[in-house]
Amino acid sequence: xxDFEELVAEAVAADVTGWGFAWLAGRATEERPPWGFSRQAxxxxxxxxxxxxxxxxxxxxxxxxxVLPPRMVVTESWxxxxxxxxxxxxxxxxxxxETRPGAPLPFRxxxxxxxxxxxxxxxxxxxxxxxxxxxxxxxAQHVGPGSAFELIEYFLGPLPEERRGRDPRRETAxxxxxxxxVVGLGTARCRMEFFDVGAIxxxxxxxxxxxPDFTVERYEDALRALDRMMRGGQPFVAHSTRxxxxxxxxxxRA
Numbered sequence: 001x002x003d004f005e006e007l008v009a010e011a012v013a014a015d016v017t018g019w020g021f022a023w024l025a026g027r028a029t030e031e032r033p034p035w036g037f038s039r040q041a042x043x044x045x046x047x048x049x050x051x052x053x054x055x056x057x058x059x060x061x062x063x064x065x066x067v068l069p070p071r072m073v074v075t076e077s078w079x080x081x082x083x084x085x086x087x088x089x090x091x092x093x094x095x096x097x098e099t100r101p102g103a104p105l106p107f108r109x110x111x112x113x114x115x116x117x118x119x120x121x122x123x124x125x126x127x128x129x130x131x132x133x134x135x136x137x138x139x140a141q142h143v144g145p146g147s148a149f150e151l152i153e154y155f156l157g158p159l160p161e162e163r164r165g166r167d168p169r170r171e172t173a174x175x176x177x178x179x180x181x182v183v184g185l186g187t188a189r190c191r192m193e194f195f196d197v198g199a200i201x202x203x204x205x206x207x208x209x210x211x212p213d214f215t216v217e218r219y220e221d222a223l224r225a226l227d228r229m230m231r232g233g234q235p236f237v238a239h240s241t242r243x244x245x246x247x248x249x250x251x252x253r254a
Contacts (some may be wrong), residue, residue, distance in 0.1 A: 001230075004223075004224060007197050007218055008197060008198060010200060011110050011171050011199070011205070012216060014079050014202055014205075016202065017021070018084045019060050020062065024202065027195050027196055027199040028193060028194045028195060029193050030193075032058035032234040033141070033186075033242045035186055037141040037244065038064050038118075042065035042067075043201075044114055044116070045067065046068075049071070049113050050111060050113060051113075052107070052115045053073075054075050054117040054140075055118075055119070055120040057081050057085070059089040059094070059120045061089040062089060062094065071224045072092075073096075074089065074097070075094070075096075075097045076097075077099050077100060091181070102124075104124075104127055105124070109131065110130075110133045110134070112132055112133070112136060113131060113137075115140075116140060119141065123142075125174050125175045125180065128247075129179050129249055132249040134249055134250065135248070135252050137246060137247065138247040138248075139245070139246050141244055141245075143242065144167075144168060144187060144189075144240075144242050144243050144247060145241060146167055147162040147240045148207075148238045148239070150236075151192075151203075151238045152240040155219055162176035166217070166241075168187055168243040168245075172185060180248065182247055183247065184245070184246035185244065185245040185246075186243060187243045188241070188244075189241050190242065192237065192240055193235040193237055194230070194235055194236040194238075197227040
């Protein structure tokens with residue numbers, strides 16, 4: 001294994017835009033949920049008339065779908081990701097709309113028969129209900145409670161209150177509160193393994209909300225301790241949590 005400084009320098013210089021994780025190949029693994037979100041979403045997109053993907057990142061998940069609706073729109077609030085999505089999805093006729101966190105979705109009522117999302121930041125249930133057509137579905141994979149918290153708490157210490165966030169029961173209750181009905185809900189807990197310190201640095205640069213004040217300099221001692229552990233043949237193990245939501249706006253399609 002290369003030395004600490006080289007691994008860290010490589011991870012600091014690496015691109016973290018978009019929502020792909022290919023850089024971690026051979027350096028980290030994550031078990032996948034059993035339901036195959038991208039495959040299921042692709043099937044639904046192929047049957048939709050007008051689709052919206054929220055918080056699309058660089059558009060990677062939508063680009064996996066072989067067939068897209070005749071009208072397809074994606075939203076993204078981080079300009080580098082939005083540009084990446086334009087480059088990837090523009091040739092397929094997808095409209096990329098930049099949004100502001102917390103702002104209403106810039107679409108008319110009842111526009112979409114399918115709204116999708118993979119790991120949305122903070123879904124606005126009232127807005128999702130508003131832009132769906134009667135009979136339309138919100139189909140999404142969300143990050144669940146306490147996801148990757150073994151890694152997060154390694155750097156930040158115990159976070160008992162934060163561990164209770166993103167609860168699927170609370171989210172479905174909120175969705176029902178604005179008039180959506182729950183068609184399906186699945187949950188999964190998946191093993192993650194990190195094999196070198198560069199993988200840790202890269203993922204914390206990409207998922208900036210995990211350790212918001214992360215810099216290599218601030219956490220160098222903790223990183224060096226992880227480096228020693230992993231050089232001894234012991235990967236750092238954490239667990240991601242996910243839930244699959246299928247929600248419907250009641251009513252018959254026009």
